[in-house]
Amino acid sequence: MxxxxxxxxxxxxxxxxxxxxxxxxxxxxxxxxxxxxFVDMDTELVKESSKKAEAEMAQESSSKRAGEELEQEVAKKRKMEDDKEKEDLKQCFEIVQDDEVAIDAIPPATKPAPIFDREDLENLWKLVKAKHGYTMPEEAYERVLWGDLKVMFEPHIEDAVWRNLQGHKVKLWRLYDSCGVHFVRFNNMHIYMLVEKKYYLTLPTITDMLNKKMQADYWNEMCYQLLKLMTKQLKK
Structure with a gap:
């Protein structure tokens, strides 16, 4: 011993x-x-414990794979839905170059220059607002410019342009993606709007815009997002 x-x-x-x-x-x-x-590694108890651990690891791995597959399936389904939505929205779009737009469709004095970018427009609005504030200018051209920019950057439900929409048919709906602005021309009035803003458009006007189709130089993400915003407003 x-x-x-x-x-x-x-x-x-x-x-x-x-x-x-x-x-x-x-x-x-x-x-x-x-x-x-002391339990030997070859005993049934140890073997059973090892098998249980392996089974738990296999189950955990299987659950992880199932989760990854589900995420991939959801992402795939979402992409298919987005692709279908884009194709549907393209029905409300047509490619038209600037030189193809009818000469009398947009008055030259009110047509935004394609070389403008958003910063140019924002700076122009700051200058006009600094000069005139919220008082409509008397001079005709300045009055048009002031009204266009005010409606574009600081729209208000009381603005006359929204009250006059009813009954006016859309003649042209044009996107200028260089400055992020879309333009709607009616029989005797027009509106400039920023692509990301919601404006006080009537449902008949939005329907008329979509039926008329939005014109742009080419299809891009801005076209898609703008049409998506319009159809979303229409559904509400």
Whole structure:
């Protein structure tokens, strides 16, 4: 027992020296109890535990794959829906170059130059507002410019242009993507609007615009987003 305790349980000779047989027996029994509690890697208990762990890992991996597949399926379905929506909205669009637009469709004095960008328009509105404030100018050209820019940047439901929409048919709907502005020409009036803003257009006017079709130099994301905004307003 002493040899076993020294070689297997790690006791030193000095620890066992002068101990009685009963005490050595007690230490030996304690060491054997510890040995008997040890489970060999080949036992059924360990094998069962290992199998359970592998099954849990496999289930977790399977759930992860299922989640990734679901995300891919949702993304694929969303893309298909977006593609279909774009194709549907293209029915309200036509490619027309600037030189193809009828000469009398847009008065030269009110047609925005394609080289304008948004910053140019914003700076122009700041200058006009600094000069005239919210008081309509008396001079004809300045009055037209002031009215166009005010409606474009700071539309208000009380503006006369919205009250006069009823009964007017759309002659032209044109997008100028260089400055992010779309233009609607009626029989005897016109409106300039920023592509990202919602304006006080009547539902019949929006319907007429979509039926007339929006003109642009080419199809792009701005065309899609503007048509999407218009159809969304129509549904509401």
């Amino acid at each position: 002493s040899n076993y305790l020294k070689h297997m349980a790690g006791y030193k000779q000095s620890q066992l020296k002068n101990k009685s047989f009963a005490k050595i027996q007690k230490l030996f029994d304690k060491a054997m109890t510890w040995v008997n509690m």
